Amino acid sequence: MTPRRILVYHPHEAEAYARLVKAPKAAIRLDVCATPEEAAASIAEAEILYAWKFPTDLLAEGANLRWIQAMGAGVERFLVHDLPPHVRITRATGMFGRWMAEYTLGWCAWVAQRMETFREAQRQRRWLALDPQPLHGRTLAILGLGDIGSAIARAGASLGMRVIGVSRSGRNQRGVAAVYPPSALTRALSQADFAVAVLPLTPETRGLIGEAELRAMKPTAWLLNIGRGPVMDEGALVGALRRKRIAGAILDVFETEPLPPDHPLWALPNAVITPHISGPSVPAEIAPVFNDNLRRYLAGRRLRHLVDRSRRY
Numbered sequence: 001m002t003p004r005r006i007l008v009y010h011p012h013e014a015e016a017y018a019r020l021v022k023a024p025k026a027a028i029r030l031d032v033c034a035t036p037e038e039a040a041a042s043i044a045e046a047e048i049l050y051a052w053k054f055p056t057d058l059l060a061e062g063a064n065l066r067w068i069q070a071m072g073a074g075v076e077r078f079l080v081h082d083l084p085p086h087v088r089i090t091r092a093t094g095m096f097g098r099w100m101a102e103y104t105l106g107w108c109a110w111v112a113q114r115m116e117t118f119r120e121a122q123r124q125r126r127w128l129a130l131d132p133q134p135l136h137g138r139t140l141a142i143l144g145l146g147d148i149g150s151a152i153a154r155a156g157a158s159l160g161m162r163v164i165g166v167s168r169s170g171r172n173q174r175g176v177a178a179v180y181p182p183s184a185l186t187r188a189l190s191q192a193d194f195a196v197a198v199l200p201l202t203p204e205t206r207g208l209i210g211e212a213e214l215r216a217m218k219p220t221a222w223l224l225n226i227g228r229g230p231v232m233d234e235g236a237l238v239g240a241l242r243r244k245r246i247a248g249a250i251l252d253v254f255e256t257e258p259l260p261p262d263h264p265l266w267a268l269p270n271a272v273i274t275p276h277i278s279g280p281s282v283p284a285e286i287a288p289v290f291n292d293n294l295r296r297y298l299a300g301r302r303l304r305h306l307v308d309r310s311r312r313y
């Protein structure tokens, strides 16, 4: 049996991912790559690509590619026009919800518990008797109710928040008080004390939150974006934050990453910037998904977490 060639690609942790691949030695051969140059030398032979931040332009050279397993949740970088239709793409799923729920609720608590204010008062040795705001009873709107959005919904509900959501289908979901279709996005946003966007980047979601959507929000509301930067119209967001049309924004993703040093968002006191860390890919958490799919692939069985290429997620 000729071994199946697997290109393992990650700019910093390729070795760690490769060490965790489980398959009979004779069945596979691993090419472990950390740079575009290394990947360029291996892509033509690769049947399976297991990758994070893979150089998109190299996909066209993957003449033998049959399956791409993303090490992350978002797959837009693999959905290039010239990727032949027989190449299956699978996502990593199941591990990000917990991380992103902690991020979301953590930053909601940062707002409600006035953490920055109290730390600042402490630095000034000032006894600032100011009540926190509750999270219980406040409305958390979740844009995108996939496995990550659903985990955030459970976490919000566990603190007594009123959870509402927006999903493609608009179908009711357990634990979510009201689910709206995308056409009712502003209705959902208008109720939110906190709104969190956890949407994939598709032609439908690009620029989804713009001037009108921000205007629909309460002036006391906070907006979090933890999915993909281009879902937000950044110019409109900067304008809304400057004019205090919303209270603030917690942003983990941006149109351009890393966020350029001269970007106006850095300087806004009501914007919090984190460097795309809300749902980290941890080799030991991703490996079981890949290994399960690899077993299936080698046995000619159906892969799990397949991307619907027409929906683009």
Ligand code: GLV
Pocket: 071, 072, 073, 074, 075, 227, 279, 281
């Ligand atoms: C991170 O952004 C991912 O797609 O997993």
